[in-house]
Amino acid sequence: MTIEDISQDFGKYIAGCRYEDLPPEAIEKAKMGILDLLGVILAAGGTVPAILGVMNVVRQNGGEPRCTVLGFGDRTSPLMAAFANGSMAHCLDFDDVAPDGNHASSSLIPAAIAAAEHRGGVDGKQLITAVAIGQDIFLRLRRSLNHQRLDWLTTTVFGAFSATAAASKALGLSAAQCSNALGIASLGCCGTLEMRFGTGSDLGELYAGFVAKTGVLSAMLAEQGTTGLQRVFEGQAGIMPVYFQNDFNRARAVAGLGSVFGGASMQFKPWPVCGIANTYIYAVLKLIEEHRLGPADIVELRAYVGDFQQRMSYPVEERRRPKMSMDARFSLPFTLGAAAAYGAVRIEHFTQAGLRDPRILAMADRVVPVDDSAFDWTGAMPDAKVEIVTADGRTLEGRGGAETPGNTGNPMEWDHLAQKFAECAAVAPRPLSRETVDSAVAMAQGLESCEDAMDLVRLLG
Numbered sequence: 001m002t003i004e005d006i007s008q009d010f011g012k013y014i015a016g017c018r019y020e021d022l023p024p025e026a027i028e029k030a031k032m033g034i035l036d037l038l039g040v041i042l043a044a045g046g047t048v049p050a051i052l053g054v055m056n057v058v059r060q061n062g063g064e065p066r067c068t069v070l071g072f073g074d075r076t077s078p079l080m081a082a083f084a085n086g087s088m089a090h091c092l093d094f095d096d097v098a099p100d101g102n103h104a105s106s107s108l109i110p111a112a113i114a115a116a117e118h119r120g121g122v123d124g125k126q127l128i129t130a131v132a133i134g135q136d137i138f139l140r141l142r143r144s145l146n147h148q149r150l151d152w153l154t155t156t157v158f159g160a161f162s163a164t165a166a167a168s169k170a171l172g173l174s175a176a177q178c179s180n181a182l183g184i185a186s187l188g189c190c191g192t193l194e195m196r197f198g199t200g201s202d203l204g205e206l207y208a209g210f211v212a213k214t215g216v217l218s219a220m221l222a223e224q225g226t227t228g229l230q231r232v233f234e235g236q237a238g239i240m241p242v243y244f245q246n247d248f249n250r251a252r253a254v255a256g257l258g259s260v261f262g263g264a265s266m267q268f269k270p271w272p273v274c275g276i277a278n279t280y281i282y283a284v285l286k287l288i289e290e291h292r293l294g295p296a297d298i299v300e301l302r303a304y305v306g307d308f309q310q311r312m313s314y315p316v317e318e319r320r321r322p323k324m325s326m327d328a329r330f331s332l333p334f335t336l337g338a339a340a341a342y343g344a345v346r347i348e349h350f351t352q353a354g355l356r357d358p359r360i361l362a363m364a365d366r367v368v369p370v371d372d373s374a375f376d377w378t379g380a381m382p383d384a385k386v387e388i389v390t391a392d393g394r395t396l397e398g399r400g401g402a403e404t405p406g407n408t409g410n411p412m413e414w415d416h417l418a419q420k421f422a423e424c425a426a427v428a429p430r431p432l433s434r435e436t437v438d439s440a441v442a443m444a445q446g447l448e449s450c451e452d453a454m455d456l457v458r459l460l461g
Contacts (some may be wrong), residue, residue: 005231005238009254011179014133014165017258019125019448022132026261027448030131033096033105035444036268036417037089038070038460041110042432043347043424044091045071048325050202054087054209067117068454068461071429075461078118078216082167085110086212091205092347093329094272094424099265099408100380101275102142102155104162106208108134111163111215115170117454118216122170124450134166135263143262144253145244148377149193150308152243156191156211163215171219181218183228188214189239196274196330197311199318204326268412268420270405271345273329276308276377278407279384279400280332284339287388287398295341295359300389301367303332306375306382313369320364325350336386337364347427414445425460432460 019027045051055072063077069084076084089095089106096105112130116122141158164185168178188211195204222228233239240248271281280303287293305313312332313319320337322328328350329335338349341359348354375382384400402409405416412420418441425432425440432440436459443456450456 005234006250006253007179007182007230007232009257010137010165010182011177012175013257014137014169014178015173015175017129017133017169019129021258022129023261023264025264026132026136027128029263029266030128030135031444031447032268032414032417033135033263033266034109034127034131034447034456035421035441037095037105037109038440038444038456039421039424040092040094041085041088042071042428042460043094044088046427046429046431047347047351048088048091048205049352050205051088051091054084054206058084067114068457070457070460073430073461078114078220079213081117082110082114082212082216083209085113085209087206087209089212090208091326092272092350093274093326094269094347096266096268097275098139098142098262099267100143101377102138102158103208104135104138104155104159104263105131105266107155107159107163107211107215108138108166110208110212112166112170113454113457114212114216115167115219117457119171122453124447124453127170127453128447130166130169132261132263133169134162135266136261137165138162139262139265140253140257144248144250146247146249148379149244151193153191153193153195153207156207157189157239157243159208159211160185160189160214160218163212164218167215167219168222171223173219173223177222179230180226180228181222183230183232184218184221184226185214186229186232186239188218199322199327200324202324202326204330267406267408268417270412270416270420271335272347272350273335273345274312276381277312277332277335279381279404280336280386281339281345281400282404283384283386283398283400284336284388285343286400287386287396288340288343291390291396293388293390295363297390297392298340298363298366298388299391301336301340301363302370302387302389303336303367304372304375304385305332305369306373306377308377309375309382310369310371316369320367321361322355325352325355328355332369333364333367334360336367337361340366347423414441436460
């Protein structure tokens with residue numbers, strides 16, 4: 001007897017799920033996630049040097065001009081559009097994040113958009129459903145693991161399948177085609193945390209483009225009748241035994257499938273840095289505001305760091321002087337140095353000029369990591385503890401947790417996202433007018449009423 005794989009469960013779910021099945025909170029987070037990511041893509045296109053190389057490759061290999069490249073005005077093939085938009089989606093590390101870490105939307109939303117524009121006639125409800133399904137499948141796979149991983153980059157490993165799920169829904173595939181698409185996606189399912197722990201590479205910025213492209217390619221091949229691995233997750237050499245030593249909970253992956261949607265928990269970022277730094281930034285900014293501290297008042301800034309944060313802190317001299325933007329976003333000394341120097345953390349702090357900013361560098365030299373296993377990452381992203389030693393001899397303690405902007409206790413709402421979108425659009429390759437920004441926000445808020453969801457995408461192209 002053939003034993004079904006969870007890809008078969010997922011295939012039926014993807015094909016059968018309707019907009020009407022989505023709870024209101026999943027609908028809202030999908031719409032918010034779409035607007036948020038479109039803005040982040042625009043900002044990356046206008047500020048990240050590596051995107052110039054991406055665009056050269058896209059233009060040299062464009063194919064039939066069916067799909068929009070955001071911010072540049074180009075039209076290209078669905079594969080190249082997914083690659084281009086996906087490559088920009090995580091460049092700033094400003095895309096949304098799950099409460100327990102990892103990025104889903106930066107891969108699956110570009111894939112869904114490219115597939116929808118290729119298909120044509122996809123309305124707002126269909127796009128919302130595709131995004132909500134993709135977010136849910138990502139989180140189901142991520143949360144099925146029994147332990148936090150510090151080897152595979154689960155954002156890319158599981159992102160290949162969630163991007164494929166979103167693209168498959170946008171294309172309107174059958175259950176069998178969706179399952180086959182997931183099996184095909186295994187060939188693009190890879191990536192390790194060396195993209196985070198290592199330095200000097202552009203891949204930490206660009207990886208979502210590769211994943212988004214895999215999602216669209218897998219779905220399009222399945223649409224043409226290509227069959228994929230039938231037991232891609234649970235076969236004798238499937239993803240779960242090979243990548244994760246079968247240390248996963250199958251029941252958790254499928255519990256409430258079609259009725260419980262994990263995307264409702266997605267969080268939006270207030271600062272363009274690795275999400276685990278947000279609680280630390282908040283703790284520092286709160287102390288600075290409460291005690292009216294200026295840079296001259298700060299002698300030492302101690303950050304209490306668990307296992308994952310230690311990788312953001314050592315070697316400390318190297319982390320204090322990052323050479324590349326993504327390395328700076330992953331550096332706790334640099335990000336806290338920016339927060340303490342300016343009382344804010346902004347996109348411009350991670351440009352080439354920002355990396356050489358003497359105010360940030362001087363403050364980064366005063367950031368001292370203190371190892372503390374109490375802040376290890378074991379489930380949800382850990383809270384933060386910092387101490388500031390002042391010039392007048394005080395030691396001030398600050399904490400960051402659920403009340404950090406964007407976190408569960410202080411979520412970003414539409415007004416926050418509208419402001420963030422406007423700030424991102426202002427540094428796009430072709431900065432948007434206020435009228436266009438307002439139109440985009442209004443369209444995203446009312447996306448379920450759009451007869452053609454790609455009107456929003458083309459507005460920003």
